[in-house]
Amino acid sequence: MLLLYNIGIQFYGIVVRIFSMFNSKASFFIKGRTNIFEKIRNQLDASSSYIWFHFASLGEFEQGRPVLEAIKEKHPQKRIVITFFSPSGYEIRKNYPLADGVFYLPLDTPSNAKKLIALFNPELAVFTKYEYWFHYFKALNDRNIPIFIISGIFRPKQVFFKWYGGFNRKILRFVNHFFVQNEESLELLSSVGIKDVSISGDTRFDRVSQNAADPKDIPAIQNFCSTSKVFIAGSTWPPDEQLLSKLVLQHPDWTFIIAPHEIDNAHILEIQKLIPEAIRYTEMPANPEKSQVLIVDNIGLLSSIYRYGDIVYIGGGFGVGIHNTLEAAAFGIPVIFGPKYDKFQEAKDLISIGAASSISNFEELDNAFEKLIANNAAERAKKYVMSKIGSTDQILTHISKYF
Known part of the structure; x- marks a missing residue:
């Protein structure tokens, strides 16, 4: 199954590269990842450690933003690095002032995972809602770096809970703790032997209430x-x-x-x-x-x-x-x-x-x-x-x- 996963990642990269010739989003996806490790090396302090926040796109950023900003408010000395998978998140938030660096997430390969984590030197990693990357999670786990999922939500039809979902469940087991939105998600994770779960609700409620209290x-x-x-x-x-x-x-x-x-x-x-x-x-x-x-x-x-x-x-x-x-x-x-x-x-x-x-x-x-x-x-x-x-x-x- 890992072989199929790796082939799928490589195939995805090839398809996006082809589409980048006539699709602006795909073009951003490719250009943003060109020389990505050199960009990270030039921007971050190699002697420092960072709290790593990853967001799939802009919506997940807004969802996880209250946690990021609460950390920065209570622990201002902490350094934060952000990655995005989608151009729609990165292109809008690439100059986000509370982060020491904002980057595209390189494709999930063993070598990319090792390079990125060596450069970030994260003390912990926070992923919002979803996106479960085998090599990144494994590399973090291998270095005993805690991984947290916030505002997670799971449904019975997801591959994690199918008889053929063993590989996907392995990815979940790299996570130290899940903060999920509802009781159903907790029960589903429990059904596959994952017990480090809390029902914390959805951080989007905190974010939207902040926005409504102080609108622009x-x-x-x-x-x-x-x-x-x-x-x-x-x-x-x-x-x-x-x-x-x-x-x-x-x-x-x-x-x-x-x-x-x-x-x-x-x-x-x-x-x-x-x-x-x-x-x-x-x-x-x-x-x-x-x-x-x-x-x-x-x-x-x-x-x-x-x-x-x-x-x-x-x-x-x-x-x-x-x-x-x-x-x-x-x-x-x-x-x-x-x-x-x-x-x-x-x-x-x-x-x-x-x-x-x-x-x-x-x-x-x-x-x-x-x-x-x-x-x-x-x-x-x-x-x-x-x-x-x-x-x-x-x-x-x-x-x-x-x-």
Whole structure:
């Protein structure tokens, strides 16, 4: 099985290299890893040790960020190094000020793992939610460097819990302690003999509550919203935008802000074809004539834009799964999303308390819009988020013993 794993890693690298010739994300993936060990060697102090945080992408960074920042606040002398697997995380957070270095994670090979860990000299490693790399975990384990998974979540259909998942379970056993989101995850890990597990909840609740307590002002957005009611659509994809274009026509008295997940020019132009009167955030004049729809063609603003909304639509539910609902809920804003939300406990919870609705077509979207406005869902959303905070303190108390 290890042989197949190694072949799979090499094959993945070849495929990405081919795609890099015509795909910008793949190009970033390859270029960012070129001479990576030389970049690390030049930036880090070889005589120091570091706390290593790894994140798959930007979402996992925001999820693990409260733990990282709590460590830095309580132990300011600690040095921190961050790796990302995805360009969407690295390119946005490569200048993150609390880290001594931010790098792409090289592909998981035995030689890469040994080189990276020798350069980082980590006193411990923290991985957020998922990403289980055999050679990195083994190299850490071989050097007795503690590995922690925070905000972990497991489901019965995952390979770890199948009869043929022995190799994958071996990766799990390299981990010193799992901090998981729910009881089901604890029971699943226990069923395969893993006992070093705590239910700590999801650190995203801590992060979104921090963001809602001290949001960034965006005067241009505030000016655009004026005094009208505001519908915000975050992390949308084309199927979402098809429905939203109809909703715009149905509710001319509302202002709409659409922040698509992909902001390349081709995608923005497709949205403008659907909604010709929409204006772009980056082209918005200082005193624009009133438009009903604004397209946010900029990264990094969405979590602060939610503060201006009265109701929010979260995209992704007609694809692989919905994006982050908690950023909006933390501001006390009810949410709507597509049908694929089964992997997200918070989405199920928000529906159960009447603070969210799942829709499959335009009629259901329009009905959910009217329903959530009328039933005082906003207060329920905020209370739900506040009831779930505290995961960061629990995790920090435990891992601080290893400093």
